[in-house]
Amino acid sequence: MTRILIADDEPRIASFITKGLTAAGFTTTSVEDGIRALDYGSSGEFDLLILDIGMPRMDGLALLQALRAMKCTVPVIVLTAKDSLQDTLAALDGGADDYMTKPFRFEELLSRIRLRLRDTPGAQGAPDPTSGDIALDVDLRSARIGGRTVPLSAREFAMARAFLENEGRLLSREQLLSRVWGYDFDGSSNVVDVYVGYLRNKLGPERFLSVRGAGYRYVAVPAAPSQPQFR
Missing domain, CATH: 3.40.50.2300 (Response regulator)
Incomplete structure (x- = not known):
């Protein structure tokens, strides 16, 4: 660790x-x-x-x-x-x-x-987040899903990472604002809803569930099993 x-x-x-x-x-x-x-x-x-x-x-x-x-x-x-x-x-x-x-x-x-x-020689940070069939690439700022690469904006990527690192957990709008926009951000929480919409469009609406009056929860979709190779 x-x-x-x-x-x-x-x-x-x-x-x-x-x-x-x-x-x-x-x-x-x-x-x-x-x-x-x-x-x-x-x-x-x-x-x-x-x-x-x-x-x-x-x-x-x-x-x-x-x-x-x-x-x-x-x-x-x-x-x-x-x-x-x-x-x-x-x-x-x-x-x-x-x-x-x-x-x-x-x-x-x-x-x-x-x-x-x-x-740093001999030191490793936490791995790039992976959950179900989604893998994030920090260097390319993109998501790999279903065999395709989906480019993400900086804020989309930050929000996607927050969700994947908290798979199944309820994240309030305030928590997402803090993680993605910084502790000093003074804008409306509506910006969270807007960016969740962007992620739904790019990565699939079934993954980002609304919890009325509370926030959002990310649900992973299992990766498809690899197909056997025949010769």
């Missing part, structure tokens, strides 16, 4: 990331100050670190420099409200593998996490 350390002193954001990564199949640990983050991050028990810059006791840049000075090679994605070029360069020059600014969309963070884990 891939383990991810979240170092952020904002409980709302740490909780948001934790819920999303847990649903995606990762194991997470969250810490709220730089000293604990350094202790945990250098332990060798984690496959990736999500790091905020502005933290108590030790800021993220100092923590990053300390980790690299200790020859710790854990991949680090800096996730911060600091968006100046100077801050970005300081983090990357200090040994960060990636840099994202807040507010952010969870789906983008998840994609970057998977990318960094694939680039």
